[in-house]
Amino acid sequence: MRMSVFPTEEFQMRMTRTKKKMAAMGIDILIVTDPANMNYLTGYDAWSFYVHQLVIVMLDEDQPYWVGRAMDANAARHTSWLDEDHIYPYADHYVQSALRHPMDFVSDLLKDKKKDKKIIAVELDAYYFTAKCYIKLVQSLPNATIRDGTNLVNWIRIVKSDREIGYIRKAAKISEKAMQVAFDTLNEGVRECDVVAGISYAQISGTEEYGGDYPSIVPLLPTGKKTSACHLTWTDETFKQGEPVIIELAGCYKRYHSPLARTAVVGMPSEEMQNLGEVVVEGVNAALDVVKPGVTCEEVEMVWRKTIEKHGIKKESRIGYSMGLNYPPDWGEHTASFRSGDQTILEPNMTFHMIPTMDLGHVGMEISESFRVTENGCEVFADFPRDLYVKPNIRLA
Template sequence: MKASGIFQKAEFDLRVDRVRALMAQRGMDACLIASPENIYYLTGLDHQGYFASQLLIVPMEGKLALVTRAMERAVVRDMVPDLIHIGYQDGATPLPPPTDSATDIIMASQDQLGQPTGLRPWETSAGVVTRDPRGEAPRSSAAAEAIIAALLERGWEEGRLGLEENSSFLTFRVAREVAAGLPRVDWQDCSGLIEDCRLIQSPAEQKFTRSAAEVSDAMMLSAIAAAGAGVAQKDVMAAVYQAMFHRGGTYPGFIPLVRSTRTIEHEHGTWQDDKLRNGELLFLEMAGCVRRYHAPMGRLVFIGRAPKTADRMLKVCEEAIEAAADAIQPGVKAKDVYAAWHAVLSRHGLDRYRRHHCGYAVGIGFPPSWSGSGVPIGLRETSNMELRPGMVFHLMSWLLRTGRGDSFLSDTVVVTSKGCERLTRTPRALTVR
């Protein structure tokens, strides 16, 4: 496969080889990939067209094939030219050529030789969804028909094929129709196969993650500088976005989280249309993004004044996150990192305080997630995942609603051959604005 401009050809070849090795272990003839993060990982395709059905077919040998809406042909041609592109039309039939340009309504002008120029009818009609006037759904989806045809063309009327059953981007309808159209196929769930490969970032990937961390720091510092009593939350968010783009970042997979005391418990909520008040907490969590690689981080800011418990709880919070960082070593299990984090809480009388994890793996992300779609792979209390060099985590120390005060710290870290390296560097000192 040719390089997409993001990584060298050898990088993509290595990734595909790694996936094929896992496919061989499971006896798969091919796997069908729907998650945009996994498609990006294997091809470098970076676009927004994944809101509609798209599927990457990875065979054990030969070229990869990508099924998308026909209107995506230009972006596929320019970004990933060395794969087989199969476009489907999910809308109106292309308009016929004009029979009489003087009377026909056409959307394309003609040059001196009478050839169409400019915007052609096909480009606007293909992909414009049409519905039965009675409101009935069509018999089968164009995406499923294209996928079935592509598989049959490659001789997979039967065989052992993997399907990302857990992908948020594989609809039940398409999966059902593809399975029904190929009843002799032995369908296997290949969810997690490529995610396992993505867990370890190559040096080239880590370069983008480090750049994303620099963007994260700029975003966080701008948010803190903008905060204060009487400041509208939208103005804090505006400062975040301005820093994000000026420092070379792009839109992240998940919107920056800016919450006050009134919405602190809205786990994945963000700014409200009101102003910060004296005595409130300001919760800030965000991720810079460079070439789809993310580096999340979080801080807690006190507006106007800090309560008497703030300094003590911050020390506990930082001691806990440092204990977790110290525990991160190649070969260590995820549950051991969580245990190190929680042991600090226990020493400070917070043994009964629990979180579902103290961090999770990050890297490639497309909206709506910076953790790579689906429930993140976490540093959980019961996880036996073994840490390896190149893994990148959003390491978190979350002490909210403890009954003894509030504090919150999080940073992006990478596992190295020697231990743990912190990538986001915004100061952790008690902050009052």
């Protein structure tokens, strides 16, 4: 009944790389709470990250340990490559209780395994590793040395295997379909929620050959002046003529994402929006052109920056980030970003979402691409017109 997304050998290779990095950093035990890192090392896949759960990697063991709520142990059995000896469910009275904390269970497990005097790294700044988890661990393992292992696994995830790239390509096909649905359905008088409903249908239904998974971020759809607030979702208001709308979405396949953002205008765009659209596309094109192994992330951003500054436009925030496997609330990997100061050197099969979010205060714009670094350049995942989209207004026709 295993639902194997990757062969066991791929998980073993990930474990080998993780343990190699742990050894180099002098870490005996790594406690992983980021759901994407848990999935990466074990295959575990369920919507259970709303309770405390984690994976423990020990330098001297081939398999990691899964620790989670008893109710979710069967999900570990169905989705992970771990044997029964490496699945450690905790009782339900630990769940959201003021009396007990799951990290007490973890401490007891480490004591049982005689690992409580070791050098233990935790993901200090990862989602779902709360301050309380840390405090409990420090209190109950007084003889351990607690270190920071934030992003240790994320930096291994940054270079994808060919199988992972295959999954992202499948996700990209879904992102094309979903964006096309958005363009086909948005129109003056149509409710935002009805367009997003169609996007979501396309994201989950996927293609005839394969279904879609849930993206780590819901479709973002700010309209009009709200395009200057890029992380707004949607309302049940209707589209107005001449107003811009940002559509940011991702296709997702087996937790692998291919994000895509476009901006559309129903009816005639303002001259300002038209000009901005041309500058953004020129900037993205220039930045993508410079991508290849050996180039640094900040060099890519610099090319973008110089291109738009020729047109008198400035932008402070980063223009992209590493992405791939993930869970809510983010499809970004929290490693490399395209921004000044980021000297990450591009390597083949690194995958990024290049998304220069423009904010003019009263209006905003997004035109993005997801891509992988190839041997000598880049492969853009989605095949979708890279433009400001002008929706013919049928009421005016």
